[in-house]
Amino acid sequence: MIFKLAFRNISRNPRRTGITVSAILFAVMSAVFMNSMERGTWDRLIDNIVSFHSGHIQIHAKKYWEEQSLDYSFEWTEALNKSISNINKIKAIAPRIEGFALAYNYSDTSSKGVLLVGTDPEKENNMSGLENRVCKGAYFNKEDKAVLMAEGLAKQLKILPGDTLTLISQGYHGANAAGRYPVKGIVSFGSPELNKQLVYLPLKEAQYFFDAEGLISSAVVSIENRLFLKPVLKNIKAELDSSKFEVMGWDEIMPELVQAKEMDELGNYLPLGILYVVISFGIFGTIIMMTKERQYEFAVLTAIGMSRFRLAMTVWLETVFLGMIGVSGGILISLVPVGYFHFNPINMGEQYSETFEKFGMDPLMPTSLAPDLFYVQAIIVFIITSVLALYPIVNILRLKPVEAMKS
Numbered sequence: 001m002i003f004k005l006a007f008r009n010i011s012r013n014p015r016r017t018g019i020t021v022s023a024i025l026f027a028v029m030s031a032v033f034m035n036s037m038e039r040g041t042w043d044r045l046i047d048n049i050v051s052f053h054s055g056h057i058q059i060h061a062k063k064y065w066e067e068q069s070l071d072y073s074f075e076w077t078e079a080l081n082k083s084i085s086n087i088n089k090i091k092a093i094a095p096r097i098e099g100f101a102l103a104y105n106y107s108d109t110s111s112k113g114v115l116l117v118g119t120d121p122e123k124e125n126n127m128s129g130l131e132n133r134v135c136k137g138a139y140f141n142k143e144d145k146a147v148l149m150a151e152g153l154a155k156q157l158k159i160l161p162g163d164t165l166t167l168i169s170q171g172y173h174g175a176n177a178a179g180r181y182p183v184k185g186i187v188s189f190g191s192p193e194l195n196k197q198l199v200y201l202p203l204k205e206a207q208y209f210f211d212a213e214g215l216i217s218s219a220v221v222s223i224e225n226r227l228f229l230k231p232v233l234k235n236i237k238a239e240l241d242s243s244k245f246e247v248m249g250w251d252e253i254m255p256e257l258v259q260a261k262e263m264d265e266l267g268n269y270l271p272l273g274i275l276y277v278v279i280s281f282g283i284f285g286t287i288i289m290m291t292k293e294r295q296y297e298f299a300v301l302t303a304i305g306m307s308r309f310r311l312a313m314t315v316w317l318e319t320v321f322l323g324m325i326g327v328s329g330g331i332l333i334s335l336v337p338v339g340y341f342h343f344n345p346i347n348m349g350e351q352y353s354e355t356f357e358k359f360g361m362d363p364l365m366p367t368s369l370a371p372d373l374f375y376v377q378a379i380i381v382f383i384i385t386s387v388l389a390l391y392p393i394v395n396i397l398r399l400k401p402v403e404a405m406k407s
Contacts, residue, residue: 016293020286020319021326024385027279028330031272031377033367036338038268040368042261044345046226049257050250051128052189053198055094055220056229057236058253059084060246064217070099070172073215074244084221087235089228092127094119095216097206101169101177103199105157112156114199116167118206118216127222130187130200137161137185142202146184152195154186161185167199172212179209226250276384284388287319291392298399312393319392323385327378334374341367 011017050056064072076095085093097118104111121142125131130148131139138161140146147165149157159165163183171177181201189195207213223232229249236247251258301311345366 016286016290017322020283020290020322021329023279023282023286024323024326024381025330025333027276027283027381027384028327028378029334030275030279031381032330032334032373033337034272034275035268035377036334036367036369036373037341037365038264039370039373040342040345040366042264043226043368044364044366046250046257046261049254050226051222052194053128054250054253055127056223056226056250057221057233058248059219059221059236059240060217060248062244062246065246065248070097070170070210070212070217073097073172073212073217075214076216076219080240081219083239084219084236087232087239089224089232090221091224092123092222094123094127094220094222095203095218096124096220097203097210097212097215097217099169099171099177099210099217101167101199103153103157104166104168105159106164106166108158110157112153113197114153114167115197116169116199116201116206116209118201118203118209120203124200127220133187133189134185135188137183140184140200140202142204144184144202145181145205146202147181148185148187148200149183150195150198151186151188152192153197153199154183156196159183165199167209169210171210172215175211177209177211181205276380279381280384280388283385284391287388287391291315291395295399298396302396302399308396308399312396315392315396316389319389320386323382323389326385327382330381331374331378338367338369338373341365342369 061072061074081093081095084090099116101114101116102111103114121130121140121144125139134148135151137148140148147167149159149165154160157165161183164180165183166180167178169177187198187200189198201209203216207215221232221236223229229251233247233249240247298311298315302308345364347364
């Protein structure tokens with residue numbers, strides 16, 4: 001009976017219903033879009049940085065990450081590769097041997113400290129799409145004795161494809177490492193840090209350069225989606241001997257990126273809180289208007305014997321139903337702009353490209369379609385509406401029928 005009365009009262013005054021539903025709908029739609037844009041931008045930033053170089057997961061020998069030394073290199077056997085590759089949700093694995101080196105251009109007598117990465121060209125391309133980043137020259141193959149250089153580094157050393165690059169470093173167990181290699185191609189990265197320091201060698205040649213034949217410093221793993229990080233990490237750890245290997249996720253490898261994301265999310269709470277306050281006042285205003293307009297109705301119903309509790313529950317249910325309608329409509333309508341900008345990110349234009357590049361990303365701002373963005377905001381607005389609906393209940397319980405009918 002109460003539910004039936006509540007539904008009838010909603011449809012009896014379409015103007016009042018429309019105002020209340022519109023306020024709630026706007027609150028949900030605004031909150032969802034604001035959070036979706038912020039989440040989507042961060043997701044793209046993280047995916048860009050992870051896909052450029054670090055990968056979602058890295059496998060090292062014990063103590064390697066603390067020391068960052070080639071002395072903690074290990075043998076990556078076919079059996080190890082097969083056991084890890086068979087884990088669900090893993091997209092690609094790229095074995096690497098990495099070390100710092102001095103890059104020298106004899107013709108210009110300029111030098112620069114670089115990160116030298118030895119990798120399997122085919123597997124690296126499957127993981128990070130390195131071949132697609134070649135902007136000059138050509139991509140290398142595993143039999144080449146040539147390097148790929150980051151675009152920013154090539155400009156600093158004034159080197160073009162076909163020129164020769166000299167590399168000097170320290171190899172495995174302190175061995176001398178030196179070599180001269182033709183530059184086969186120049187690769188471009190969105191991240192300025194990577195763009196100024198990366199040099200790639202085919203894995204076999206890099207192992208020879210570092211006097212570490214058959215060894216790698218890390219195996220970099222790419223997974224289908226960052227959401228699968230924890231279960232994949234757990235499965236990889238189960239396959240490896242924990243006394244010999246350490247397995248790290250991107251959040252452990254780049255904690256500063258996680259902290260920056262958390263700080264940005266905290267900063268987003270303030271405008272979101274202001275939005276909730278403004279919308280709460282809007283919803284509360286419509287509830288006050290509804291309560292004042294219906295004072296006579298409440299007084300008559302109370303006078304003819306309707307239980308105050310039943311009347312209060314009916315009015316509360318009306319407001320809750322209005323909240324459910326507004327929340328559902330807000331979610332459905334927000335799907336349109338959120339879905340559109342997810343597949344068609346906002347392009348900030350070339351004038352902002354340098355600014356975005358400093359943060360390691362392209363000038364695109366997509367939205368996120370993560371399910372929690374929709375139901376969390378809907379729950380928050382629904383709770384606000386339900387709490388504000390207590391106002392007419394208090395008003396009805398304090399109502400004096402005779403005075404209300406006279407007014």
